Amino acid sequence: xxxxxxxxxxxxxxxxxxxxxxxxxxxxxxxxxxxxxxxxxxxxxxxxxxxxxxxxxxxxxxxxxxxxxxxxxxxxxxxxxxxxxxxxxxxxxxxxxxxxxxxxxxxxxxxxxxxxxxxxxxxxxxxxxxxxxxxxxxxxxxxxxxxxxxxxxxxxxxxxxxxxxxxxxxxxxxxxxxxxxxxxxxxxxxxxxxxxxxxxxxxxxxxxxxxxxxxxxxxxx
Numbered sequence: 342x343x344x345x346x347x348x349x350x351x352x353x354x355x356x357x358x359x360x361x362x363x364x365x366x367x368x369x370x371x372x373x374x375x376x377x378x379x380x381x382x383x384x385x386x387x388x389x390x391x392x393x394x395x396x397x398x399x400x401x402x403x404x405x406x407x408x409x410x411x412x413x414x415x416x417x418x419x420x421x422x423x424x425x426x427x428x429x430x431x432x433x434x435x436x437x438x439x440x441x442x443x444x445x446x447x448x449x450x451x452x453x454x455x456x457x458x459x460x461x462x463x464x465x466x467x468x469x470x471x472x473x474x475x476x477x478x479x480x481x482x483x484x485x486x487x488x489x490x491x492x493x494x495x496x497x498x499x500x501x502x503x504x505x506x507x508x509x510x511x512x513x514x515x516x517x518x519x520x521x522x523x524x525x526x527x528x529x530x531x532x533x534x535x536x537x538x539x540x541x542x543x544x545x546x547x548x549x550x551x552x553x554x555x556x557x558x559x560x561x562x
Contacts, residue, residue: 342375342403343525345485347505352518355478364442365520368480371410372522377529379406381546384532388543395543397534399492400448400484403524407446407482411437416444421473422464432456435464441477448484451499454507457481458515465517478518485523493532493544 346353356365383402388395396402412418420438421429437444443464447457461479464472483501484494501523508515532544 342372342380343528344372345501345523345525347501347508347521347523348518349508349515349521350518352478352480352520355518356520361442361478364439365480367414367439368442368444371407371414372482372524374410375403375406377527380527381530384544384546392543393537393541395545397532397542397544398494399488399527399532399544400494400498403492404446404448411444415439422460423468424471424473428470433463435460435474438464438474438476441475443474443476443479444482445479446482447504448494448498450495450497451503454499454503455511457499458504458507458511458519461519462515462517478520480520480522482522482524485525487526488524491526491531493534 348354355361380399380402383406384396384399387401408418416437416439418437420435420443422433422435423429435443436446443461445457445460447454449457458481461476461481464474464476465479481504483504484492484498485501488494489496489498489500501521504521528549530546530548533547534542534544537543
């Protein structure tokens, strides 16, 4: 997948240091190795038994592909930040962690943008609650506005652009370097939502016909 990025507190420079470089290059390779064909195949696979099981967006396909590839590369999935049993569950968990790097895949509601930005800080700073993990730098993967539109994402998700907007007011709170990646739209297709039943929408793959401009999609799969 193609992406854009934003470096907060010199995260891009820090990721080039020997301590972090291998993990950073691993993350980038995982992302760029996901092709449009991979996305189509995974999205279509959910509707193999019946089209009613097709998700409305690419969110599930991207999440599953990232999860498989991070875990295959030795990253720890659903890593708890704290040891205390009172602070467990999704709220207090990172999507992935490896050595000194914490990663959050953020396709959820825009209301949790600030919390997703804060998670790498909790994972990296000392705390009065006993820690289960201690990282030094964070990375967040989000959808750009163009992926939100082309991928059929819910309009209320927190996009890459929204994460960037939150950085200035949170500057004094976000004390660790954070690298933010914005996934771009697929080059060869988009997801178009269809009303399958009165209360059921599905996302169908619509291919871009060769030679048409970016917004010209005509071949439905």
